Amino acid sequence: MAWKDKEKEKQYKKEWYEKNKEQIAQQKKEWYGKNREKRKQHQKEWRESPQGKKSRTISHWKQQKIIFHDWDLLYDVIYSLTSHCDECNVFLQGLGNEKKCLDHDHSITDRDNVRNVLCCRCNIRRG
Helix, strand or coil: CCCCCHHHHHHHHHHHHHHHHHHHHHHHHHHHHHCHHHHHHHHHHHHHCHHHHHHHHHHHHHHCCCCCCCHHHHHHHHHCCCCECCCCCCECCCCHHHCEEEEECCCCCCCCCEEEEEEHHHHHHHC
16 A cells, blocks of 8 residues: 555554554564574574674774764775784784774764774784
């Protein structure tokens, strides 16, 4: 059914959901119970996909209070294409001290605060 008035459609859906909230919750619970392994496998595959890795990395940066005007640019161009530490020039291979870290200025809270991509050792040293 195509709605001409979007506000009426929104109100109808809201009212319908309120009336059927318990039934919807029960159906979800049953579906999730039946499909637990399938969901776990799907989540694992997504986390290991390029899109999943990107999403988790950006979420982590946001939790760390990193600010940047374009997350796609930061991840796809600056972070992903950097292969060596900007300070000590060590090859960033994702393990231990050679793990890739995004360095940022903690004192800047109102604009972009990313400085560069470093190895963990240089990032800790820089503070």
